[in-house]
Amino acid sequence: MLTLCNPITRNSHPFLRHLLPHALTTASAATPPLPPEPETTIANLVLTIDSQNLTLALKTHPAQWTPELVTKTLKRLWNHGPKSLQFFKTLTHFPTLALSAAAFDHAINIAARLRDYRAVWALVAQMKARRLGPTPKTFAIITERYVAAGKPDKAVKIFLAMHHQGCPQDLNSFNTILDVLCKSRRVEKAYSLLKVFRGRFRADTISYNIIANGFCLVKQTPRASEVLKEMVERGLDPTLITYNILLKGFFRAGLIKEAWEFFLQMKKRKCEIGVITCTTVVHGFGVVGEVKKAQKVFDEMIEMGVLPSVAMYNALIQVLWKMDRAREYMCRMKDDECEPNVQTYNLLVRYYCDDGEIEKGVEVFENMGSGNYLPNLDTYNILISAMFVRKKSDDLLVAGKLLIEMVDRGFLPRKFTFNRVLNGLLLTGNQGFAKEILRLQSKCGRLPHQFRL
C-alpha cells in the first residue's frame, strides 16, 4: 500500500528499469541506497502521528536535537505547512532545546506562506523573548510574503515600523524592501518609496540598480535608463552590475539592436567585461535565433581569457542544441572545471525528450540520482510531461511511478500534473493504478472538487 511517508532514499529508480527495459543500463544501478537522513525519519514521524501524541513522540525520539536538525526537518516538511508549524511549536515547549534564528525564520516563512499572520507575529514575539531576533532576514521574509499575498502597502508599513520590533532600519534593509517590491513587479511603488526616503537612508548605487532592474523586469527598459541617468546626476557612479542590468533589459524587451550597441559600448569603454555580461549576450542572441553571433561572443570571451561558468555553458547548450554541437560543449564543461548542475541535466532531459529520445532523457535522469545533483521539481515535471509524447501505455505507468517518487522525496506535484497522469492512466485502462494515484493526490491535498472515479 502506498503511503506518503515512505522513507526517502537517495538514488533509487528501480521501477524505471522494470518499465522501460529498453532504457540504457547505467552504473548507478549498482549503488546501494543510503539509510534515510535523521530529518527524513523525523519528518515521516510528524506526518504519520496524531497531533495529540506528537509531543510524547518527539520527546522520546532518540534524535540528537540540534538547531541544524530542526531547520533541516522544517525544510523537509516544507510542503506540509500546518504539520511543520505544529512540529516547531511543540519544540518551542521543550525547555532545554536550543533553537536558532534560522529555524525561527524558517517557521515564520512557512506560517507566512500559509497566510497565518497571527502565527507569524507570535513567532516573532518568541524570537524576541529568546533574544534571537527578529533580524533583517526575518523582516525580508515577512515583507516578501506580504507582497506575494498582494499586500505591498502592508509590507512597506512593516518595514517602516521594524525598529519598534528591535531591528533598526538601515540602507541594507531599505534596499531589501525595494528589491522585494521590484521582484514582484511593484516597481512603481518601489520607485516612490525611493524618492521619499532616499535622503533618510542615503540611497546608493545599489538602490538605483534595484529600481532599474525592476523596470527592466517589466520590460520598461527606457524607464530604467532614465532612473540611471538620474542616479548619475545625483553623483552616484554606475558599476558593472548597472550595465549588466541594462544590457539584460534590452534583450528582455526585444531591443536586440540596442543590446548589441550597448555591449559594444561596454567593450569600447573598457568595462571589465566578464562571464556574466557574456552569458547575458549569448543567451540573448540564442533566444532570437542568432546562433552564430552567440557562438562568436563565446569564442571571443575565451580568447580574452575569461573563464566560462556553468551558467554560460547552460546558455550555450540551449543555443546550440539544434546545431548538434551542444554535446561537444558538454565535454568541454568538465575540462573547464564546470561540473554540470541540476539545470544542465534538466536541459538535457528536456532536449532528449523533445527530440523523441525518451530513453536517453531517462538515462540522464537516472544518472542524476547517483550523482551530486538530485532531480528537483523541474526535473520531475519535465520527465512526466515527456511521458505523454508517445501516447504509449507503458510511458504512463512510468509517469505514475515518477509521481509517487517525487512525493516521496518531498516535492508537491501541481494539481494539473496529478490530473494529467490520472486521466492518462484511466484512458489506457490502468484503473487500479489510477486509484492509487488518486489516493496520493488526496493525501497531498491536491484533489479537484468534482472528481469522480
Add this chain to the structure above:
DNA sequence: GCAACCGCCT
C-alpha cells in the same frame, strides 16, 4: 543588499 543560465503553463 543589486546583474548571467531555469520550470510548467490548468
